[in-house]
Amino acid sequence: MKSYIFRKILALPLILIGVSMLVFLAIRALPGDPARLMAGPEATQEAVDNMRSRLGLDRTLVVQYAEFASNAVQGDLGLSIKSKLPVVDEIAERMPYTLGLAVCAYLLAITIGVPAGMIGAIYRHGWQDQAVMLLAIVGASIANFWLALMAMNTFSVGLGWLPLLGASSWKSFILPSVTLAVLPTAVIARMTRSSMIEVLAQDYIRTARAKGLAPGSVYWSHALRNALIPIVTIVGLNFGSLIGGAVVTESVFNWPGIGRLLVDSVRYRDYPVIQGVTLVAVTGVVMMNFLAELVIAALNPKIRLD
Amino acid sequence: MKRIHKTLRRRLVLGCALAIGLSMPLTTHGIALAATLTVMQSEAPRSMDPGDQTATYTAAVLDPIYEGLVRRDPDLALRPALATEWSADASGLVWTFKLRQGVKFHDGTPFDADAVVKNFARHLDTKRGLAASGRLRTFLDNVTAIDPATVQFKLKTQYPAFVALLSTGPCLIVSPTADAAGTIGTKAVGTGPYKLAEYKSGEYVLQEKNAEWWGGAPKGEDKIKWTWTAENSVMSMALQTGDADIVNPLPPAFANQLKNNSDMTVHASDGSAVFWVSLNTKMKPLDDVKVRQALNYATDREGLVRAFMQGYATPSNSPLAPVTPGYDRSLAPYDYDIDKAKALLAEAGYPDGFTMTTIVQEQEARIGELLQAMWAKAGVKLEVRRMEGGVWSKAAFLDPAGKEKDGIGSSIASWSSGVSGADLQLRPLYYSKSASPTGANLGFFSDPKLDELIDKAASTLDEKTRNEVYGEAQKVVNEQAPHVLLFTKQDLYATRVNVNGAWMIPGGLVVVKDAKK
Numbered sequence: 001m002k003s004y005i006f007r008k009i010l011a012l013p014l015i016l017i018g019v020s021m022l023v024f025l026a027i028r029a030l031p032g033d034p035a036r037l038m039a040g041p042e043a044t045q046e047a048v049d050n051m052r053s054r055l056g057l058d059r060t061l062v063v064q065y066a067e068f069a070s071n072a073v074q075g076d077l078g079l080s081i082k083s084k085l086p087v088v089d090e091i092a093e094r095m096p097y098t099l100g101l102a103v104c105a106y107l108l109a110i111t112i113g114v115p116a117g118m119i120g121a122i123y124r125h126g127w128q129d130q131a132v133m134l135l136a137i138v139g140a141s142i143a144n145f146w147l148a149l150m151a152m153n154t155f156s157v158g159l160g161w162l163p164l165l166g167a168s169s170w171k172s173f174i175l176p177s178v179t180l181a182v183l184p185t186a187v188i189a190r191m192t193r194s195s196m197i198e199v200l201a202q203d204y205i206r207t208a209r210a211k212g213l214a215p216g217s218v219y220w221s222h223a224l225r226n227a228l229i230p231i232v233t234i235v236g237l238n239f240g241s242l243i244g245g246a247v248v249t250e251s252v253f254n255w256p257g258i259g260r261l262l263v264d265s266v267r268y269r270d271y272p273v274i275q276g277v278t279l280v281a282v283t284g285v286v287m288m289n290f291l292a293e294l295v296i297a298a299l300n301p302k303i304r305l306d
Numbered sequence: 307m308k309r310i311h312k313t314l315r316r317r318l319v320l321g322c323a324l325a326i327g328l329s330m331p332l333t334t335h336g337i338a339l340a341a342t343l344t345v346m347q348s349e350a351p352r353s354m355d356p357g358d359q360t361a362t363y364t365a366a367v368l369d370p371i372y373e374g375l376v377r378r379d380p381d382l383a384l385r386p387a388l389a390t391e392w393s394a395d396a397s398g399l400v401w402t403f404k405l406r407q408g409v410k411f412h413d414g415t416p417f418d419a420d421a422v423v424k425n426f427a428r429h430l431d432t433k434r435g436l437a438a439s440g441r442l443r444t445f446l447d448n449v450t451a452i453d454p455a456t457v458q459f460k461l462k463t464q465y466p467a468f469v470a471l472l473s474t475g476p477c478l479i480v481s482p483t484a485d486a487a488g489t490i491g492t493k494a495v496g497t498g499p500y501k502l503a504e505y506k507s508g509e510y511v512l513q514e515k516n517a518e519w520w521g522g523a524p525k526g527e528d529k530i531k532w533t534w535t536a537e538n539s540v541m542s543m544a545l546q547t548g549d550a551d552i553v554n555p556l557p558p559a560f561a562n563q564l565k566n567n568s569d570m571t572v573h574a575s576d577g578s579a580v581f582w583v584s585l586n587t588k589m590k591p592l593d594d595v596k597v598r599q600a601l602n603y604a605t606d607r608e609g610l611v612r613a614f615m616q617g618y619a620t621p622s623n624s625p626l627a628p629v630t631p632g633y634d635r636s637l638a639p640y641d642y643d644i645d646k647a648k649a650l651l652a653e654a655g656y657p658d659g660f661t662m663t664t665i666v667q668e669q670e671a672r673i674g675e676l677l678q679a680m681w682a683k684a685g686v687k688l689e690v691r692r693m694e695g696g697v698w699s700k701a702a703f704l705d706p707a708g709k710e711k712d713g714i715g716s717s718i719a720s721w722s723s724g725v726s727g728a729d730l731q732l733r734p735l736y737y738s739k740s741a742s743p744t745g746a747n748l749g750f751f752s753d754p755k756l757d758e759l760i761d762k763a764a765s766t767l768d769e770k771t772r773n774e775v776y777g778e779a780q781k782v783v784n785e786q787a788p789h790v791l792l793f794t795k796q797d798l799y800a801t802r803v804n805v806n807g808a809w810m811i812p813g814g815l816v817v818v819k820d821a822k823k
Contacts, residue, residue, distance in 0.1 A: 030696070030697075031696065031697040031700040031701065032694070032695070032696020032697050032699060032700050033696070033699065033700060036699055036700075036703070037695070037696055037699060038352055038353070038359070038437070039358075039359065039360065039437035040352065040359050040360030040361045040364075040437060042360035042438075042440075042734070042746070043360050043437040043438065043440060044439075044440035044744065044745065045703075045743050045744045045745070046432075046435065046440070046744075047435050047436065047437045047438075047439060047440055048437075049435070050433075050434070050435020051435060051437060053435075054435065080507070082352070082507070083492060083507035083508070084491060084492050085492070085507060090507065090508075094508075149537075149539050149540075152540070152543055153539075153543060156543065156547050157543050157546045157547055160547070163549075164540075164543055164544060164547045164549045165533075165535075165540070165544060165549050166549075251536065251537070252537055252540060254509075254533065254535055254540070256506075256508070256509050260508065261508055264350065264508055267695060267696070268352075268696075269696055
């Protein structure tokens with residue numbers, strides 16, 4: 001187990017280096033000039049060139065990357081072109097909001113998705129199953145963005161129950177997390193259902209029933225535990241797409257998280273911020289995958305090999 | 307069995323703890339919202355330094371904080387602000403301004419001639435390269451302090467728009483201390499009725515009353531909070547829930563909806579943003595004036611105004627906006643006449659029409675689609691390329707070779723010179739030296755006669771004569787048709803019905819420093 005963990009941890013820096021180089025090159029290959037975007041359409045070309053030089057963007061790519069990499073290793077992700085504040089500070093200030101949103105969304109997704117999937121599997125082919133499948137398809141297909149606007153219009157403007165924008169109180173969490181949770185709930189529900197169906201067909205379930213165990217005990221303690229492995233895998237892997245979903249959700253709700261920071265920074269080609277947020281997000285995704293693998297290894301001793 | 311329960315339980319507990327823990331700081335984070343006027347715009351401010359940016363919406367955010375030697379009042383007249391009186395010598399090249407006494411910047415630095423000199427010196431310094439310096443450098447020679455209360459401006463050439471410009475952008479006076487410290491880009495320090503309380507980058511700008519303002523007690527709300535969203539529907543919703551007291555600009559689609567809402571007031575006024583299609587005069591067949599005129603005849607401007615702006619615009623008959631001094635409302639160059647368009651195209655050698663492209667940003671994409679349908683009737687096949695903001699910006703400012711390579715026949719955009727005068731509308735768009743990438747003459751239009759007229763008008767101090775020259779200039783632009791001129795957008799903004807005292811400078815700059823709710 002120890003060497004397993006050790007090898008996984010070693011992989012992280014290599015992944016980060018690779019990703020950082022990729023992002024660094026990709027955003028600079030994008031058309032669009034941060035200097036022109038900052039100065040505005042009425043600025044003369046001379047002013048734009050001067051701004052570019054002030055921002056250090058007229059140096060060669062190798063020099064720029066070398067500076068970025070050597071600073072990054074020391075924990076300095078540079079200064080935002082737009083706000084002139086350290087990227088690390090910008091991210092640190094917003095990280096809790098995105099994490100809070102992601103955690104709430106995930107909790108919702110798990111507490112609704114897992115039981116829903118179980119019901120679908122237990123009452124397979126029944127109306128309950130059809131209902132769960134239908135809801136799962138709708139949830140997976142619905143545009144995050146449209147749902148957010150609909151929810152805002154209904155619950156904030158129409159009913160006035162919830163705040164419209166921002167993160168000023170616990171009530172502000174509700175609409176954004178529900179919006180963000182819809183897709184993961186659908187995915188988790190379907191995954192739970194298929195996994196449960198497979199498990200419920202196993203011999204040991206028949207044995208448990210034959211033994212006279214209460215249905216609740218059979219489903220929760222025996223079936224679910226074995227069905228969990230693919231579910232945990234999905235939950236871990238989905239974290240990346242949750243960050244992606246957070247980008248849209250945060251933009252619509254003016255949620256002060258790193259998703260919105262990323263959108264704004266791409267709009268203005270704020271290279272240091274784009275690089276910083278991507279690195280942080282990648283680290284998060286890698287960590288979540290790693291955590292998921294640990295949980296799986298803990299659940300199933302057979303998997304504790306390489 | 308026990309192990310799975312423990313893991314799940316542990317995770318649940320951890321998750322709940324995280325959620326609760328994270329929400330704690332939020333409840334104490336709330337800003338006191340009493341007596342705060344919230345203004346929501348469509349984009350974030352680009353800088354806290356009015357001299358280092360050129361976007362109108364940023365200028366609106368900075369307006370309560372900074373002042374110039376003169377200011378514009380709600381009746382659009384220019385009045386004394388940081389200067390109390392001024393005069394020019396006989397040549398019109400030397401201007402003397404007497405400065406207001408007892409004024410201090412928000413950081414305590416005294417306002418005097420030295421501060422004014424430093425402000426303009428930073429724009430005249432070519433090494434500094436501030437974004438808004440361009441305009442000033444074309445006509446300003448130097449600024450000197452005669453005594454601590456008097457400054458003198460020496461112009462290179464007569465410039466009728468000089469005093470008007472002093473109320474805008476690069477001429478707003480910033481604290482020389484903050485500028486020297488290099489912090490002015492993120493920490494606004496001016497002399498105005500409001501000072502910067504907090505700038506949370508990416509979130510909001512909060513301003514509070516300046517108790518020591520030279521003008522007495524500021525007339526507006528205690529605090530002004532500036533926010534923004536890129537979503538049109540969110541703007542409308544925010545106004546309805548009260549999350550915003552003022553939204554600017556209001557998308558036309560929502561204007562009709564909110565007009566009937568008794569909780570809101572929709573304000574529409576003559577704007578100055580002229581929308582056009584810039585034709586690449588170096589690319590066949592757009593190098594032929596007949597082809598360009600044909601496109602003008604093939605455009606149903608009234609239809610465009612109805613379809614795209616819901617009627618909140620004025621069809622163009624001139625490169626100038628109706629609010630611009632010198633605008634000639636008698637001009638009527640192009641009716642909507644498909645037959646005339648076809649005839650002209652045939653004359654030019656394209657009886658069956660031709661194919662061309664246009665590049666457009668998301669906000670104007672629909673204009674491209676509407677033109678596509680209109681011009682098809684005359685046989686012109688318009689290929690519309692929608693581009694993201696940054697991508698469009700790069701493509702639009704390419705030089706002739708670049709545009710040839712990418713096949714960019716035209717670009718759809720708009721330009722506004724506010725109320726600063728016709729020179730700032732005509733020179734950047736039609737003057738030969740303004741050809742991109744240097745300036746915004748995206749189609750590389752070059753007409754020596756027009757250049758001459760523009761220069762002549764720019765140095766004519768007598769208003770009547772000047773406007774006559776601009777009349778000539780408008781005729782040349784109409785006739786040579788480097789643009790298909792579309793319409794002048796009205797400035798649309800909305801407030802909650804209890805908000806009074808907000809007003810609009812043509813061009814989209816909403817002034818809220820005197821607004822109360």
